[in-house]
Amino acid sequence: MTLGREDDPGPPSDAAESDAPALDPAAREELITSNLGLAHQLARRFLHRGEPLDDLVQVASVALVKSVDRFDPSRGVDFAAFATRTIIGELKRHFRDKGWAVRASRRVQELYLELGHATGTLVQQLGRNPTVAELAEATDASEEAVIEAIEAGQGYRAASIDASESEDDPLSARLGERDGNYDSVEDRALLGPALAGLPEREQSILRMRFVEGLTQSEIAAAVGVSQMHVSRLLSSSLQKLREGIGQTEAGRR
Amino acid sequence: MTETTDRLESGDRVELRFPARGDLIVLARLVTSAISARAGFDIEELEDLRLAVGELCLLTLQGSDAQHGDLRLELNVLGDAIEVVCTLERAGIASTFEPEGVEVARLSEQILDALVDEHGRESRDGSVRAWLRKRRGGHAE
Numbered sequence: 001m002t003l004g005r006e007d008d009p010g011p012p013s014d015a016a017e018s019d020a021p022a023l024d025p026a027a028r029e030e031l032i033t034s035n036l037g038l039a040h041q042l043a044r045r046f047l048h049r050g051e052p053l054d055d056l057v058q059v060a061s062v063a064l065v066k067s068v069d070r071f072d073p074s075r076g077v078d079f080a081a082f083a084t085r086t087i088i089g090e091l092k093r094h095f096r097d098k099g100w101a102v103r104a105s106r107r108v109q110e111l112y113l114e115l116g117h118a119t120g121t122l123v124q125q126l127g128r129n130p131t132v133a134e135l136a137e138a139t140d141a142s143e144e145a146v147i148e149a150i151e152a153g154q155g156y157r158a159a160s161i162d163a164s165e166s167e168d169d170p171l172s173a174r175l176g177e178r179d180g181n182y183d184s185v186e187d188r189a190l191l192g193p194a195l196a197g198l199p200e201r202e203q204s205i206l207r208m209r210f211v212e213g214l215t216q217s218e219i220a221a222a223v224g225v226s227q228m229h230v231s232r233l234l235s236s237s238l239q240k241l242r243e244g245i246g247q248t249e250a251g252r253r
Numbered sequence: 254m255t256e257t258t259d260r261l262e263s264g265d266r267v268e269l270r271f272p273a274r275g276d277l278i279v280l281a282r283l284v285t286s287a288i289s290a291r292a293g294f295d296i297e298e299l300e301d302l303r304l305a306v307g308e309l310c311l312l313t314l315q316g317s318d319a320q321h322g323d324l325r326l327e328l329n330v331l332g333d334a335i336e337v338v339c340t341l342e343r344a345g346i347a348s349t350f351e352p353e354g355v356e357v358a359r360l361s362e363q364i365l366d367a368l369v370d371e372h373g374r375e376s377r378d379g380s381v382r383a384w385l386r387k388r389r390g391g392h393a394e
Contacts (some may be wrong), residue, residue, distance in 0.1 A: 045304055045364065046304075081366060084367055085363070089367065105296060144283065151283075
């Protein structure tokens with residue numbers, strides 16, 4: 001079953017293609033009609049790349065016709081296998097020709113920003129944080145795409161903790177995931193030793209901000225100081241953490 | 254904008270185990286995206302791998318009574334390639350033969366033919382195992 005085949009070789013290099021004898025029109029029609037379902041199924045496999053199904057089905061159907069015209073049964077290759085390779089090759093070429101890769105990475109970033117707005121709106125409407133399913137519905141994206149956008153969004157974040165501190169950023173405020181260098185699980189793994197070195201009140205404020213996801217104003221109300229003071233405390237605590245983590249990493253080398 | 258993704262190197266291995274349910278194959282796809290991005294695959298190769306891993310899971314589930322089984326996914330970074338092994342564990346063989354299952358499996362295999370460099374499937378000791386291997390930078394066009 002193992003086949004050492006090239007990725008997307010396209011029709012010209014496929015073993016089944018040759019100066020294929022032309023089928024009579026009725027047989028050709030029959031072969032096309034009986035494989036339209038295959039074209040449809042393959043088109044659906046590419047739906048998550050953001051193109052309308054109708055367009056994909058059209059590309060797949062044209063590719064099916066090509067594969068019927070290029071197929072040479074005397075080569076002993078199964079038609080469905082040949083057609084599948086041709087159709088997938090054409091679908092991939094379609095995305096490539098449309099500059100899909102560039103648009104896709106832009107789409108992820110746009111969806112991430114869109115999720116921020118949708119989260120804010122839904123928090124107001126629902127009186128609680130939205131679920132991924134609700135965010136998916138609000139942004140007209142699949143749940144998988146929403147999860148990926150949240151995850152990928154972490155890679156497109158400003159590096160400064162202080163610069164990204166914003167009271168009105170819904171994702172930052174509600175998901176607690178855009179607060180800078182220390183928000184990923186990986187980063188948090190480094191935090192333990194550094195955190196233990198901070199005064200208890202600063203540890204507590206950091207926990208409220210980054211673990212519980214409270215805004216600076218909410219922390220200020222809880223602790224009984226001004227929001228500006230919370231902001232200053234966070235900045236100074238984070239600076240100490242950076243230094244502490246630097247020492248931890250240096251110690252590991 | 255800063256890209257903070259950390260690279261995975263040859264020899265790195267990630268394993269995921271989840272209940273063998275079709276609606277959870279999304280987990281396999283998400284992990285595949287994350288791993289292939291960190292292994293240096295470009296976005297088109299990443300999407301191909303994601304699609305292929307979905308088919309690999311489907312293929313592993315075919316012909317099995319997966320009601321109580323687990324799918325175990327291993328992703329191995331091997332030089333400029335990724336190897337994905339999907340194993341169905343703790344599930345019996347289906348008591349009824351489903352002809353459409355054969356068709357589904359055949360389509361999955363044909364899709365894998367078109368998307369990856371190598372793939373295979375075998376049954377051993379009561380568990381079904383399907384695998385694929387894909388190199389990066391392998392666009393023929």
